[in-house]
Amino acid sequence: MTTVREIRLKSRPRGLPTRDNFEFASVDLPAPAAGEVQVKNLWMTVDPYMRGRMNDGPSYIGGFQLDKPLDGGAIGEVTVSNDPKLKAGDLVQSNFGWREGFNAPAAGLTKLDTMGLPPQTFLGAAGMPGLTAYAGLLKIAALKDGDVVFVSGAAGAVGQIVVQIAKAKGHTVIGSAGGPEKIKFLKEIGCDQTIDYKAEKDLTAALAKAAPGGIDVYFDNVAGEHLVAALNVAKPFARFALCGGISMYNATELPPGPPNLMLMIGKQIRMEGFIVSSSWDMMPAFLRDLSQWVKEGKMTWKETVFEGLDKAPDAFIGLFSGANLGKMLVKLG
Amino acid sequence: MTTVREIRLKSRPRGLPTRDNFEFASVDLPAPAAGEVQVKNLWMTVDPYMRGRMNDGPSYIGGFQLDKPLDGGAIGEVTVSNDPKLKAGDLVQSNFGWREGFNAPAAGLTKLDTMGLPPQTFLGAAGMPGLTAYAGLLKIAALKDGDVVFVSGAAGAVGQIVVQIAKAKGHTVIGSAGGPEKIKFLKEIGCDQTIDYKAEKDLTAALAKAAPGGIDVYFDNVAGEHLVAALNVAKPFARFALCGGISMYNATELPPGPPNLMLMIGKQIRMEGFIVSSSWDMMPAFLRDLSQWVKEGKMTWKETVFEGLDKAPDAFIGLFSGANLGKMLVKLG
Numbered sequence: 001m002t003t004v005r006e007i008r009l010k011s012r013p014r015g016l017p018t019r020d021n022f023e024f025a026s027v028d029l030p031a032p033a034a035g036e037v038q039v040k041n042l043w044m045t046v047d048p049y050m051r052g053r054m055n056d057g058p059s060y061i062g063g064f065q066l067d068k069p070l071d072g073g074a075i076g077e078v079t080v081s082n083d084p085k086l087k088a089g090d091l092v093q094s095n096f097g098w099r100e101g102f103n104a105p106a107a108g109l110t111k112l113d114t115m116g117l118p119p120q121t122f123l124g125a126a127g128m129p130g131l132t133a134y135a136g137l138l139k140i141a142a143l144k145d146g147d148v149v150f151v152s153g154a155a156g157a158v159g160q161i162v163v164q165i166a167k168a169k170g171h172t173v174i175g176s177a178g179g180p181e182k183i184k185f186l187k188e189i190g191c192d193q194t195i196d197y198k199a200e201k202d203l204t205a206a207l208a209k210a211a212p213g214g215i216d217v218y219f220d221n222v223a224g225e226h227l228v229a230a231l232n233v234a235k236p237f238a239r240f241a242l243c244g245g246i247s248m249y250n251a252t253e254l255p256p257g258p259p260n261l262m263l264m265i266g267k268q269i270r271m272e273g274f275i276v277s278s279s280w281d282m283m284p285a286f287l288r289d290l291s292q293w294v295k296e297g298k299m300t301w302k303e304t305v306f307e308g309l310d311k312a313p314d315a316f317i318g319l320f321s322g323a324n325l326g327k328m329l330v331k332l333g
Numbered sequence: 334m335t336t337v338r339e340i341r342l343k344s345r346p347r348g349l350p351t352r353d354n355f356e357f358a359s360v361d362l363p364a365p366a367a368g369e370v371q372v373k374n375l376w377m378t379v380d381p382y383m384r385g386r387m388n389d390g391p392s393y394i395g396g397f398q399l400d401k402p403l404d405g406g407a408i409g410e411v412t413v414s415n416d417p418k419l420k421a422g423d424l425v426q427s428n429f430g431w432r433e434g435f436n437a438p439a440a441g442l443t444k445l446d447t448m449g450l451p452p453q454t455f456l457g458a459a460g461m462p463g464l465t466a467y468a469g470l471l472k473i474a475a476l477k478d479g480d481v482v483f484v485s486g487a488a489g490a491v492g493q494i495v496v497q498i499a500k501a502k503g504h505t506v507i508g509s510a511g512g513p514e515k516i517k518f519l520k521e522i523g524c525d526q527t528i529d530y531k532a533e534k535d536l537t538a539a540l541a542k543a544a545p546g547g548i549d550v551y552f553d554n555v556a557g558e559h560l561v562a563a564l565n566v567a568k569p570f571a572r573f574a575l576c577g578g579i580s581m582y583n584a585t586e587l588p589p590g591p592p593n594l595m596l597m598i599g600k601q602i603r604m605e606g607f608i609v610s611s612s613w614d615m616m617p618a619f620l621r622d623l624s625q626w627v628k629e630g631k632m633t634w635k636e637t638v639f640e641g642l643d644k645a646p647d648a649f650i651g652l653f654s655g656a657n658l659g660k661m662l663v664k665l666g
Contacts, residue, residue: 052599223595245595257590262556262578264606266385271604273597 002029002038002079005309006069006099013054016250016320021054022313023067032082032103037092039076039104042333044097044309045123046316047072047157049275051249072097073128075112075119077333086111091119093127100309100332115291124157124327125301126290128276132243133161133219134286135279140241140272141217143169148211150174150230153221154191155182157327158243160301162219163189165289168298174210176203176226178322185302185325203229214238222247228258231269240271250320302326335362335371335412338642339402339432346387349583349653354387355646356400365415365436370425372409372437375666377430377642378456379649380405380490382608384582405430406461408445408452410666419444424452426460433642433665448624457490457660458634459623461609465576466494466552467619468612473574473605474550476502481544483507483563486554487524488515490660491576493634495552496522498622501631507543509536509559511655518635518658536562547571555580561591564602573604583653635659 003026010023032038050072053064064070074097078090083106086092091112096102112119117126124130136158137143149166153159154175166173167190175191177183178198186194193210200206207215207229214235220227223245230240248255264271293299304324306315312330319328336359343356365371383405386397397403407430411423416439419425424445429435445452450459457463469491470476482499486492487508499506500523508524510516511531519527526543533539540548540562547568553560556578563573581588597604626632637657639648645663652661 242595242598244598248595254592256592257594259587259589261590261594262575262581262606264604265575265577265608267606268608268611269606271597273595273599273601273603275598275601278601 001031002101003027004029004100004102007309007312008069009054009064009066012056012066013051013250015252017051017054017313017317019313019317024309025069027099029101029103032080035083035105035107036103037078037083037086037106037109038080038101039092039094039096039109040079040101040333041074041076041096041099042091042331043075043120043123044099044312044330044332045073045127046312046319046328046330047128048244048246048249048319050316051320070098071095073123074099074332075122076101081106083107093122098309098312115287117294120303120329120331121301123329124303125161125299126287129157129327130161130290131279131283131286132158132276133165134289135276135282136219136241136243136274137162137165137217139279139282140274141219141239143171143217145170147216148172148174148213148235149217149219150176150207150211150215150233151219151221152176152197152226152230153244153246154194155185155302155325156221157324159219159221160185160189160326161299163191164293164299167191168293168296172211174207174215176222182322182325189300197226204232207233217241219243220245224248224255228260231258231260231263231267234263234267234269236267238267238269240269242271242273246320304328306330308332334364335434336360337362337433337435340642340645341402342387342397342399345389345399346384346583348585350384350387350646350650352646352650357642358402362434362436365413368416368438368440369436370411370416370419370439370442371413371434372425372427372429372442373412373434373666374407374409374429374432375424375664376408376453376456377645377663377665378406378460379645379652379661379663380462381577381579381582381652383649384653403431404428406456407432407665408455409434414439416440426455431642431645448620450627453636453662453664454634456662457636458494458632459620462490462660463494463623464612464616464619465491465609466498467622468609468615469552469574469576469607470495470498470550472612472615473607474552474572476504476550478503480549481505481507481546481568482550482552483509483540483544483548483566484552484554485509485530485559485563486577486579487527488518488635488658489554490657492552492554493518493522493659494632496524497626497632500524501626501629505544507540507548509555515655515658522633530559537565540566550574552576553578557581557588561593564591564593564596564600567596567600567602569600571600571602573602575604575606579653637661639663641665
């Protein structure tokens with residue numbers, strides 16, 4: 001019998017989540033049944049999309065239940081196997097995050113081939129956030145030669161990959177993020193122009209200065225004023241990939257939308273929302289391209305690591321104040 | 334020498350235009366020079382898009398100049414020709430609206446083949462508004478089998494054609510318009526469900542009732558609350574063609590955008606603004622389809638006609654209070 005701790009949703013956050021919304025519990029794991037394995041988690045992810053799952057009412061992926069463990073991406077190591085498919089020591093990828101370990105049918109787990117990368121990369125650059133960047137830029141925004149690309153949240157888990165895919169493909173890239181440390185990072189990964197939105201009073205003016213000829217593609221992780229500025233500075237036939245709206249996730253009342261949305265008509269702008277689960281089929285192509293870019297020195301990434309399950313709520317809450325440079329992760333083992 | 338009257342922009346409207354913004358002037362037309370013709374206008378069009386051209390600052394088609402004649406679509410009859418390309422009595426289509434007649438090079442005019450339709454049809458159902466409906470629905474919204482289609486401004490120049498194209502192609506169509514006369518017309522042209530927005534307090538509730546399974550396509554002529562409702566009731570992967578925002582054209586301050594715009598992410602909605610001039614290449618296909626639908630009794634249309642150039646400002650201003658059923662036209666000859 002092994003005892004592990006897990007985190008449950010104690011109450012639904014109103015506005016910004018607090019530690020009080022989370023509850024820690026200990027659960028006993030029996031020896032795994034036939035066909036099952038026992039897994040010790042090494043890493044778990046916290047992602048902005050989880051905020052929506054904490055609300056009551058419908059969510060595009062099932063909402064979290066009160067008093068039940070939260071879930072989300074995790075990388076773990078098989079400690080005991082009762083199935084020939086996996087053996088002790090194998091690394092597995094699962095959706096059983098927010099806990100130190102678990103028993104589960106081997107058939108439902110993905111054995112991880114790390115391709116020589118650190119395993120936690122598959123929760124970030126080589127995982128869901130990386131594929132989000134790839135699909136959003138290539139499929140949704142339909143990136144084409146010569147496009148000038150604007151990315152908000154550019155120093156975050158998704159944004160950092162967007163910047164570098166666009167640069168690897170030869171584009172002019174404008175990245176927005178908050179604070180000098182992030183801006184420094186954006187320059188390191190090749191942004192042609194950067195906007196420290198915390199230092200700007202007028203985002204439209206800042207973007208117009210950074211992109212005097214206008215933008216062709218906007219990859220939106222932020223919504224709010226960034227979306228307003230992107231509409232103002234968009235060229236005709238610009239394409240906007242709407243990936244996230246972190247500026248709005250904790251709003252207790254829906255803030256108004258962009259007052260200049262009607263610019264979409266005259267400028268013939270296309271705007272498309274997307275979620276990565278519609279693009280899993282692009283994962284093999286993404287991993288091929290990613291490996292190549294890594295080899296060529298065109299792709300790197302940052303991680304911000306909180307240590308231990310105790311810190312998981314803080315890591316999650318920190319997403320909304322921009323406490324992360326690159327991917328926010330929790331190291332469990 | 335012939336004297337004709339024309340209408341000039343005397344002052345830029347602030348908010349809803351008034352007659353004071355327009356000025357009537359008489360101009361003398363000499364005999365047409367070599368290569369020119371003289372045309373007596375029979376019909377002119379007033380369209381909502383002209384409101385944007387009355388503002389100062391950039392417009393997606395050139396703004397109107399103060400103290401210069403307004404322009405826009407017109408159908409006229411050649412009275413004197415000094416070019417072998419056209420002869421007296423020929424019908425021509427031009428952009429020299431807002432005036433009783435004009436001299437112009439024959440090379441710049443389109444001789445009108447009415448295909449047996451009344452000539453003014455080419456300012457409406459068989460002209461720019463018809464093509465707008467066709468391109469918006471088939472190209473921008475990428476209408477596909479089984480789509481449930483919602484159209485706002487459905488009894489207007491564009492909307493009436495949208496409704497009937499969608500019906501001719503076998504779709505379920507929900508049309509919104511203001512007042513019982515328009516609702517009656519929407520039923521006559523085949524709308525499966527209608528919404529009298531002037532009689533509804535909660536457009537989302539009304540639309541959800543009209544389309545219990547949600548909508549796949551939204552053809553937006555109105556913006557504002559209609560767009561909010563469409564986002565709320567959209568199915569996953571819905572496509573929105575943004576054609577116009579008549580509820581906002583006279584706003585003196587930009588009203589806030591839809592507070593629920595972020596629904597586009599979870600629902601993976603695509604929204605695209607368009608202007609018809611990008612789709613002139615579809616005109617031959619549209620006219621072929623239109624002729625066929627007319628023959629099959631699947632396409633009809635309404636016109637609201639104001640008589641005489643004196644009434645042109647009233648016709649234009651009336652667009653913004655929904656004074657038109659179908660296409661708003663001014664009969665000049």
